[in-house]
Amino acid sequence: xxxxxxxxxIQTMLILIGISFVTFVLLYxxxxxxxxxxxxxxxxxATVENIRQQLGLNLPFHEQYLRYLGGLLNGDxxxxxxxxxxxxxxxxxxxxxxxxxxxxxxxxxxxxxxxMGVVAALNRGSRIDETLMVASFVGVSAxxxxxxxxxxxxxxxxxxxxxxxxYGTFAxxxxxxxxxxxxxxxxxxxxxxxxxxxxxxxxxxxxxxxxGIARARVLLGxxxxxxxxxxxxxxxxDIGLFMSGIVVVESVFGWPGIGQLAWQAIQRVxxxxxxxxxxxxxxAIVLGNLIADLITPLIDPRxxxx
Amino acid sequence: xxxxLLAGVAAAALCASPALSPAFAQDIKQGGSMTVTYKDDVSTxxxxxxxxxxxWSMIKSLFDGLMDxxxxxxxxxxxxxxxxEISEDGTVFTFKLRQGVKFHxxxxxxxxxxxxxxxxxxxPKTQSPGAGxxxxxxxxxxxxxxxxxxxxxxxxxxxxxxxxxLSRPDATFLHVLALNFAHVVPKEEVEKHGADxxxxxxxxxxxxxxxxxxxxxxxxxxxxxxxNEGLPKLDQIVFEVGQEPVVAxxxxxxxxxxxxxxxxxxxxxxxxxxxxxxxxxxxxxGQLHTGYVTMNVKIPPFDRIEVRKAVNMAINKDRILxxxxxxxxxxxxxxxxxxxxxxxDYQGYPYDPEGAKALLAEAGLGDGFExxxxxxxxxxQPRIAxxxxxxxxxxxxEASIKSLAQANVIAAGGEEDQAPMIWSGGMAxxxxxPDPSNFYGPILGCDGAxxxxxxxxxxxxxxxxxxxxxxxxxxxxxxxxxxxxxxxxIYLKIMEDAPWAPIFNEERFTIRSERIGGDDKLxxxxxxxxxxxxxxxxxxxx
Numbered sequence: 064x065x066x067x068x069x070x071x072x073i074q075t076m077l078i079l080i081g082i083s084f085v086t087f088v089l090l091y092x093x094x095x096x097x098x099x100x101x102x103x104x105x106x107x108x109a110t111v112e113n114i115r116q117q118l119g120l121n122l123p124f125h126e127q128y129l130r131y132l133g134g135l136l137n138g139d140x141x142x143x144x145x146x147x148x149x150x151x152x153x154x155x156x157x158x159x160x161x162x163x164x165x166x167x168x169x170x171x172x173x174x175x176x177x178x179m180g181v182v183a184a185l186n187r188g189s190r191i192d193e194t195l196m197v198a199s200f201v202g203v204s205a206x207x208x209x210x211x212x213x214x215x216x217x218x219x220x221x222x223x224x225x226x227x228x229x230y231g232t233f234a235x236x237x238x239x240x241x242x243x244x245x246x247x248x249x250x251x252x253x254x255x256x257x258x259x260x261x262x263x264x265x266x267x268x269x270x271x272x273x274x275g276i277a278r279a280r281v282l283l284g285x286x287x288x289x290x291x292x293x294x295x296x297x298x299x300x301d302i303g304l305f306m307s308g309i310v311v312v313e314s315v316f317g318w319p320g321i322g323q324l325a326w327q328a329i330q331r332v333x334x335x336x337x338x339x340x341x342x343x344x345x346x347a348i349v350l351g352n353l354i355a356d357l358i359t360p361l362i363d364p365r366x367x368x369x
Numbered sequence: 370x371x372x373x374l375l376a377g378v379a380a381a382a383l384c385a386s387p388a389l390s391p392a393f394a395q396d397i398k399q400g401g402s403m404t405v406t407y408k409d410d411v412s413t414x415x416x417x418x419x420x421x422x423x424x425w426s427m428i429k430s431l432f433d434g435l436m437d438x439x440x441x442x443x444x445x446x447x448x449x450x451x452x453x454e455i456s457e458d459g460t461v462f463t464f465k466l467r468q469g470v471k472f473h474x475x476x477x478x479x480x481x482x483x484x485x486x487x488x489x490x491x492x493p494k495t496q497s498p499g500a501g502x503x504x505x506x507x508x509x510x511x512x513x514x515x516x517x518x519x520x521x522x523x524x525x526x527x528x529x530x531x532x533x534x535l536s537r538p539d540a541t542f543l544h545v546l547a548l549n550f551a552h553v554v555p556k557e558e559v560e561k562h563g564a565d566x567x568x569x570x571x572x573x574x575x576x577x578x579x580x581x582x583x584x585x586x587x588x589x590x591x592x593x594x595x596x597n598e599g600l601p602k603l604d605q606i607v608f609e610v611g612q613e614p615v616v617a618x619x620x621x622x623x624x625x626x627x628x629x630x631x632x633x634x635x636x637x638x639x640x641x642x643x644x645x646x647x648x649x650x651x652x653x654x655g656q657l658h659t660g661y662v663t664m665n666v667k668i669p670p671f672d673r674i675e676v677r678k679a680v681n682m683a684i685n686k687d688r689i690l691x692x693x694x695x696x697x698x699x700x701x702x703x704x705x706x707x708x709x710x711x712x713x714d715y716q717g718y719p720y721d722p723e724g725a726k727a728l729l730a731e732a733g734l735g736d737g738f739e740x741x742x743x744x745x746x747x748x749x750q751p752r753i754a755x756x757x758x759x760x761x762x763x764x765x766x767e768a769s770i771k772s773l774a775q776a777n778v779i780a781a782g783g784e785e786d787q788a789p790m791i792w793s794g795g796m797a798x799x800x801x802x803p804d805p806s807n808f809y810g811p812i813l814g815c816d817g818a819x820x821x822x823x824x825x826x827x828x829x830x831x832x833x834x835x836x837x838x839x840x841x842x843x844x845x846x847x848x849x850x851x852x853x854x855x856x857x858x859i860y861l862k863i864m865e866d867a868p869w870a871p872i873f874n875e876e877r878f879t880i881r882s883e884r885i886g887g888d889d890k891l892x893x894x895x896x897x898x899x900x901x902x903x904x905x906x907x908x909x910x911x
Contacts, residue, residue, distance in 0.1 A: 095776030096821060099783065103420060103498025104811045104823045105801075109514045110500055111821060113493035146412045147496075147564050156583035212615065220619050227623060228616045229609070230585060314408075317612040319584030327409050332776040 068357070075349045082345045083135065086338055087128050095332045096120075097144050118144070131338070140342070141335035143328075150339035154321055158343070160230060161320030164243065164313070165305050167236045169298060171244020172251055177294070179248065180255020181287070187260060195252065202249030207308050211242045211315035228317040239316040243308050247301060254297060259290040292359065299355030306344040399591070401907025402605040403885055405899075406612040406620070407630040410584050413567030416552035417490040417497040422799070423630065425549060426897040427608070430589060430601070432552035432572030435464050435483065435531075436543050440897075440904045441890025443657075443707070443803030445543055449478065449553065449573070459538030459844030466529040470596045472555045473577040480531040486553045488512065488519045499550030502801070505539040538842040540852060544802035547896075575601040575903040584611055589902070602887075602906035618880075622646075627882040630899050635749060638694045638878075647880060654893025655707040656877045657800035659700050659808070661793050662742075662757060662870040663782070663826040668789045671740075675732040677867040680790075681718035682725040683764045686872055689756050693749055697873035703808050703860050705874040707895065709849075710805035710856035717864065717871070725764045737765025743781055743791040746772040750794040753872075757792060782825030791825050792872075803895060805856035806841050813863060828868035833859050884908045 098115035099106075115121050119130060134141060140150035176199075183195040218238060219227040229235050262268060263286055271281045309322035321340050328336035413419050416428045429437075437448035447453065450464040470478040490497045491512045500513055507522025522534040535542065545551060558571040570578055575597065576589035587608040591601055608630075612620070617629035618637060633641050633651075641647050664671040664680060671677055686699045701717020704710055729735060742761075744754035751772045761768045768790065773781070775796055781787040800807045811817040815834050817824030840855040863869075879892040879899045887905035894901045 093777065094780040095774070096780060096783075099821045100776060100779075101496050101498060103501065104817075105501030105504075106498065107501060107504070107513060108819065108821070109510075110493055113513075113515055114496050117494070117496070142564065147415065147418060147567050148413075149565075153583060160584070215616065215619070220623070227620045227625065228612055230611075313611070315613055315616070317406075317609070317616060319410075319582075319611050323584065323611050324410070330775070332774070 068353075071353050071356070075346075075353070078349055079342060079345055080132070083132065083338070083342055084128065086341045087131060088124075090334050090337060091124055091127070093332060093334075097332065097334060100332065101144055135342075140339040143333050143336050145331055145333050146336075150335045153324060153336065154339055154343055157319055157321045157324050160318060161309060161313070161322065163236065164239055164309065164318055164320055165302065167240030168243035168247065168305060169301070171240050172247035172301070173294075173298075174248075175244060176248035176251025177255050177291075179252035181259060181282075183252065183256040184259035184263065185282075187256075192256075196256070199249035199252040202245050202247075203253075204249075205246060207242060207246060207311040208315060210245060211239070211312055214238050214242055215315070228315075230317070230319050235316075239312050239318050242315070243305065243312050246308065247304065250301075251294060251297070254294060255290065258293055259286060262286045262290040265289075295359055296355050299352040302347050302351030306347065396911075397602055397886075397906045398910050399599070399602055399906075400604050400910035401884075402607060403603050403627045403902075403905070403907065404607045404609060404625065405628045405630050406609045406617040406626050408611070408613060410610045411581075411587060411608070414570040414578065415567030416549040416554065416570075416572070417486075417495050417499065418567055419549060420498045422898050426894075426899075426902060427587075427589075428549045428552065428570075429574070429897055430576045430606075430902045431570050431574040431578060432549070432554065433470070433574050434547055434549070434552045435466075436547035436551075438547060438803075438896055440901050441888060441894050443709075443895050445547060448547075449483070453543075455844055459540070459842065460535045462533040462535070462542060463526070464531050464533075466531065467596060468529055470573050471594045472558075472573050473571045473592055474555060474558060475594075476555060476557075478553055478555075478573050479528040480525040481528070482553050482555060483531050484519070484523050484525050485556045487523060487551055489554070489559065490550045491520060497550060499548060502545045502548055502550055505535045505537055505542060505545075507534045507536050509536070537838075538844050540841050540844045541802070541804050541806050542844075544804050544807075548802060576606065579605075586610065601903040603902075606902055621880065621882055624882065627885045628900055629880060632899065633878055633880055635694065638696065641880070642694075650880055650883065652879050652881070652889045652892040654877050654879075654890070654895075655698075655705065656875055656893070656898075657705055657708055657803060657895055658875045659703055659705050659793075659798055660697070660753075660872045660875065661700070661703070661798075662872060663788075663791045663793065664868060664870070665785075665789050665825065665827050666868055667785050667827045670732065670734055670738055671789060673732045673734075674866060675728045676734065677870075678718065679725040679728040679732075679764060680761065680766070681867050681870045682721045682728070683766070684757055684760045684870055684872065685720050687720075688760075689753055689872060692752055692756055693873075696878065697875045700871035700874045702864055702871055703813065703869060704805055705800075708800065708803060708805055708808070710853045710860065712857050712861055715861060715864070718867070722760075722763050729764060729766075735765075737767065739767045739769070740789045741771050742768040743771045743773065743778050743788045745775045745778050745792075745795040747775075747795060750792060753794055754792045757872075779823075782823070783821040785820070785827060788825060793825075805853065805860070806837065809837050809856075809859065813868070826868035828863075828866065830863075830866065833862060886911070 098111050098120055102111045102114050119127055142149055179195045183192045186192045215238060219225045225234050225238050268281060268286055271285055309320060310326050313320045313322040314326060325340040407423055411424050414424060414428055414431060416432045419428050433449050435450040436445055438444060439446055449467055449470060451467045453464045455462055466480055472478055489495050491500050491503050493513060493515045503509055506520050508517060508520040511517035512520050524532045526532055555571055559566045562569045575592055575595050577592045579590040580588040589606040591604050614629055614631040614634040617626055620626040621629055664677045666672055690697055702712060702715055742754055744750050754770050758768050758770055782791050798812055811823040813824060813828060815829035818827045818829045836859050840852050843852040877893050881892060884907055885905055886908045891901040891904050
């Protein structure tokens with residue numbers, strides 16, 4: 064187990080270095096000149112050159128990258144070009160909000176997704192099954208912006224149950240979590256449905272039923288724990304999907320997370336922030352997968368980590 | 370002989386502004402709070418660095434400069450200066466400072482602070498986008514290249530007197546001193562916070578920063594020791610950031626927001642304008658903006674004047690106004706109507722596709738040609754570019770649209786052979802200060818037609834450059850009319866060469882809640898966008 068985690072952590076490091084390299088290359092190739100942007104439209108050529116030197120933008124690519132990597136190893140993500148603030152400070156101030164939203168969204172996804180999946184599987188082929196699967200299809204394909212605005216309009220503006228955007232209390236968390244969760248729930252419900260149908264066909268379920276064990280007990284004690292296994296791996300993958308969704312949802316609900324920070328930085332080509340957020344997102348995805356892999360054997364002892 | 374141009378207590382002038390009648394101003398009680406929302410977080414509140422329309426007016430409320438404008442107008446007036454003198458030849462400016470002005474940290478502001486602040490902006494280590502504005506001060510070249518510590522042209526005569534010596538007469542210098550980049554900062558606070566000063570701003574302005582939770586909110590509080598008694602009117606302003614404009618509008622209706630800082634979202638514009646509830650809460654005003662299409666005179670066939678004139682005549686500007694719901698007026702020259710020097714009686718090029726075709730035929734391009742139109746990729750800019758594309762197609766010009774991120778369009782414009790045409794929407798040009806010269810240097814003058822420059826038409830007319838320099842050497846206010854006429858002439862000559870097709874001048878629409886009061890002009894102030902924070906007041910404490 065320890066060897067496995069160590070190996071995975073080394074892999075993670077390599078993946079992050081790879082991602083940092085690819086992102087750095089891509090941003091290096093963007094034709095926008097940060098020095099010119101910082102210097103402004105009234106700057107002289109000498110001023111622009113001076114700023115370029117201070118930022119090290121006149122150095123060859125490999126030197127710039129090695130400098131950045133050196134900074135990373137010391138925990139230095141650089142300083143924002145336009146906000147003149149440490150990128151780590153900016154990210155640290157926004158990370159808790161994003162993690163909270165992610166936790167809320169995963170809770171909603173599992174609650175709705177699994178319930179829908181179980182109900183659909185138990186009523187396979189019926190009208191209920193069809194309706195739920197159509198709903199999950201809509202959920203998967205609906206644009207987050209539209210769902211967000213719709214929920215906001217109905218529950219915050221018309222009904223007044225929740226605040227109209229913002230951050231701070233539990234009430235603020237509900238609508239953005241629902242928006243992200245509603246969309247993800249579609250995947251979970253489909254996955255849960257097929258997984259449960261598969262498990263319900265297994266011999267041990269049939270045996271348990273034949274032995275006269277109550278249906279609910281069979282379902283909760285035998286079928287569900289087995290059917291839920293693929294879902295756990297999915298949560299890890301889901302963190303990656305959240306990273307893209309979070310940009311839109313955070314914008315709609317005014318949620319002060321890193322998605323919003325990334326969006327603002329992309330618009331202004333603030334390269335240190337874009338690099339920083341990309342690396343933090345990559346970390347989240349890789350760690351999400353690692354945690355999912357570590358939890359799986361706890362649920363199913365047949366799975367061994369090697 | 371030196372002439373005393375202006376003296377007296379400017380505080381009195383504050384109340385006597387044309388925007389606010391004295392009686393009206395004195396009746397207003399101080400107190401209350403206002404909530405303003407923005408989509409994006411505030412980038413920095415360092416006056417030497419902040420250069421976007423969102424932080425511009427916030428910085429103006431936290432810091433003061435030697436000069437400022439009458440609220441709601443483009444008229445200059447002294448702020449930290451009590452009086453000033455300009456030498457006969459227009460190269461020496463001497464300012465007497467107001468005494469007893471305090472920074473938010475309690476220390477008195479002196480002439481040393483003014484000198485330090487301007488030298489800090491010019492110092493390349495500060496990386497200020499405004500350094501270039503101080504180019505006329507003696508010693509600028511050495512200081513901006515990092516070869517000198519300070520500016521040799523700035524002298525502290527005594528704690529309350531500061532003198533600027535210029536290398537050439539500069540009629541815009543007073544405007545430059547009213548820019549945020551010239552606002553005064555205390556050295557000890559800058560040194561304490563280093564590069565993070567923009568997150569811990571300390572100035573001498575009407576408000577002080579009480580709280581900044583990154584990505585969430587900023588709270589400005591009244592500065593109790595503010596030198597200008599009676600200001601600010603409000604006790605507190607809360608800036609909530611990260612709010613979508615559509616959501617902000619819903620919250621305004623709910624009474625939770627007083628001013629949505631990003632304005633009325635385009636998708637909601639007609640609905641809001643037609644809603645009787647909002648009728649009295651929307652204020653419309655001009656702004657110092659022109660939207661234009663540049664034609665790169667270095668790229669054929671735009672090196673031919675007939676072609677450039679044909680493009681000017683081909684574009685149906687009224688139709689473009691409809692695309693943006695009429696939030697602008699048609700432009701026919703580089704300067705906007707609110708700018709001194711605007712030629713009222715100039716008609717511009719008419720919308721005449723047939724005439725345009727004839728001009729193309731005259732240039733030997735009767736069969737038309739293919740070209741590219743660069744545009745920034747956020748709504749409504751690509752839609753405007755499509756309208757221009759259709760108009761050009763009608764006269765035989767096939768322009769393919771290159772829709773890119775803002776920084777990439779700017780980068781392409783700064784290369785001599787990259788962008789044949791650029792639609793400027795979303796990128797340029799809002800004046801930094803209300804003077805006609807501000808629409809010339811970087812975007813139409815020879816200095817801007819360099820790699821990485823902002824003169825995307827690559828138009829360089831040395832005669833006009835000389836005329837511009839001459840106009841800017843007229844410092845005497847008694848000759849302001851002549852100077853204005855010279856600038857008018859320069860822009861009309863530019864139109865004869867037609868390196869641009871001016872399209873429209875944007876209008877501003879500010880929406881506010883019923884509980885925020887103030888003269889209408891304060892809500893469309895040309896330099897304090899979206900509102901003049903120091904001057905508006907809360908109705909519920911009156």
